[in-house]
Structures are given as structure tokens and as C-alpha cells.
Amino acid sequence: FYVTGRPPRWMPEIAKVFPFGHGICANGALLYDIHNERVLEEWAMPVENQIETVNRLRRSIPEISFAVEWHNYFLREKKYVPRWDVGQDNVGVDDITEIIDSPAIKIMARCSNQELNSDQMLRIAQRELAGVATVTHSNPHDSLLEISANGISKGETLSKIAARYGISADETVAFGDNPNDFSMLAWASRSWAMADGHPDAVKHAKFVAEPHEEDGVAKEIEQLLELPE
Structure with missing residues (x-):
């Protein structure tokens, strides 16, 4: 998979x-x-949980802005500035709760001026959203959270x-480098944290692979398959 x-x-x-x-x-x-x-x-995340998520985070992180991801489209607040081409031209709305009307696969929450980094935001959000949503991130150098339905990872x-x-977990191999990978690394019995990934990844994985740029994943797979060098 x-x-x-x-x-x-x-x-x-x-x-x-x-x-x-x-x-x-x-x-x-x-x-x-x-x-x-x-x-x-x-x-997907129910409408009421989406709205509760936005309201709680806006109270605890005033600088925050939001975008919502559905199956095939993405809508954002005007203050939410993507760092890449989202593939869709939309100017955004003032308040994302105005357009939340159906279950969504993910909410993104960003501090566009990077007042807080992703790890700092995550610590606040995990406290505020306990029992409401699952929150994680995939880049410690950005200021972006990724929020899913409660219990989903x-x-x-x-x-x-x-x-x-x-x-089974014993038959599963997984590689990961950021907080959104931690649950997968913890579940798989043969899991590798990337050496150049998030420093906390090693707490969840069973092993450590060499950095991405040194072909860490490929080297581990070669050993698993007992391929000649």
C-alpha cells in the first residue's frame, strides 16, 4: 500500500x-x-467536529487560518496562504466555517507568518482537540497542521x-519521517525512522534508516530481500 x-x-x-x-x-x-x-x-470528519476544531484553535492560536480538503476540491480562508500550487484557483473566504457544510477528509491550519512552528502548534492543538479530532503535521520547518477525524491516522x-x-503487523514493513507517520511506525513490527527525519520518529520506529539522500529506504529493502549490492 x-x-x-x-x-x-x-x-x-x-x-x-x-x-x-x-x-x-x-x-x-x-x-x-x-x-x-x-x-x-x-x-471523514463530521461538520460539527470541523466547526468545533476551527473555533477551539482560533481561540488558542489567534494568528491561525484554515483550509478544508474534500475528495476533489480545496477551499481556504483568504489569510491562508499556500506554499505550493493547490491546483485550483480560489480567492478564499473570510471565515471557513461559512462554507463547511459536509464531512471533510482533512482540515489544514496554518500560521502564514510562521509565528509558531509546526511542533509548537501541534502541542497546543493536541491539548485543545483531545476527543474532537486527530491532529498531526508533516513538516517541522513549516507552520502547518493536518487535522483528521477523531481516531483516524x-x-x-x-x-x-x-x-x-x-x-499482520509482524508482516508489515514501514518507513516514515514525520509525526503523521508515527502511528504507522508504531503499528508495524518492522518500521524504520529516517535518520534525517523528525527527531521524535525514533521513539515510534523499531529501527533507523540512513538519510533520504543516502538511499536509506533502498538500502533497507535490499537487505530485507537479500539482494546483492
Whole structure:
């Protein structure tokens, strides 16, 4: 399985490179047919939880702004400034709660002027959103949180889908480098934190792989498959 924080709109590029049929997208919120571009199953955040999430974080982090990700579109507040091309031209709204009217796969919360980094934001958000939503991030150098339905994570969904195929944690290999990978690293019995990843990743993984730029993933896979150098 390809397990990612990416939403479906970012998956066509993945389909060109990887042969995987299905992917777990949006940090566990979707089971997605990558090549047929079809959502197979979803675990979305209810409207009331979305609004409660926005209200709680706005009280605790006044500088924050929001965007919401659905299956195939993305809407943002005017103050939310993406750091990449979101692939859709929209000018945003003043208050994201004005347009929240259906379950969403992910909320993004950003401090656009980087008043706080992602780790600082995460500590606040985990306290404020306990029992309401699952919050994580995928870049400690940014100021961006990724928020899913309560209890949903890469690890939770991977374990659920693996069980359907009769695959246990002992038969699972996983690699990860950031907080949105931690649940997956903790669940898989053979998991590697990347040496150049988030410093807390090693607390959740069983092993440490060499950095990305030194082909750390490839080296571990070669050893697992006992391939000649």
C-alpha cells in the first residue's frame, strides 16, 4: 500500500511512478483506487467536529487560518496562504466555517507568518482537540497542521486494511519521517525512522534508516530481500 498524507488531487503524479493499485490517502481518511481515481472508502470528519476544531484553535492560536480538503476540491480562508500550487484557483473566504457544510477528509491550519512552528502548534492543538479530532503535521520547518477525524491516522487505517488482507503487523514493513507517520511506525513490527527525519520518529520506529539522500529506504529493502549490492 502507498500510505500518504496527500489528498486524491495529488495522486495522478504518483500513479505515473508507482504500480500500487490502492492507496491510503489524507493521513488515513481515504482508501483510494489510485489508477481509476476513485474513492473506495472514507473516514471523514463530521461538520460539527470541523466547526468545533476551527473555533477551539482560533481561540488558542489567534494568528491561525484554515483550509478544508474534500475528495476533489480545496477551499481556504483568504489569510491562508499556500506554499505550493493547490491546483485550483480560489480567492478564499473570510471565515471557513461559512462554507463547511459536509464531512471533510482533512482540515489544514496554518500560521502564514510562521509565528509558531509546526511542533509548537501541534502541542497546543493536541491539548485543545483531545476527543474532537486527530491532529498531526508533516513538516517541522513549516507552520502547518493536518487535522483528521477523531481516531483516524495512517496507522489506524493501515492496520484495518491490512487485517482485511490477512496481513499482520509482524508482516508489515514501514518507513516514515514525520509525526503523521508515527502511528504507522508504531503499528508495524518492522518500521524504520529516517535518520534525517523528525527527531521524535525514533521513539515510534523499531529501527533507523540512513538519510533520504543516502538511499536509506533502498538500502533497507535490499537487505530485507537479500539482494546483492
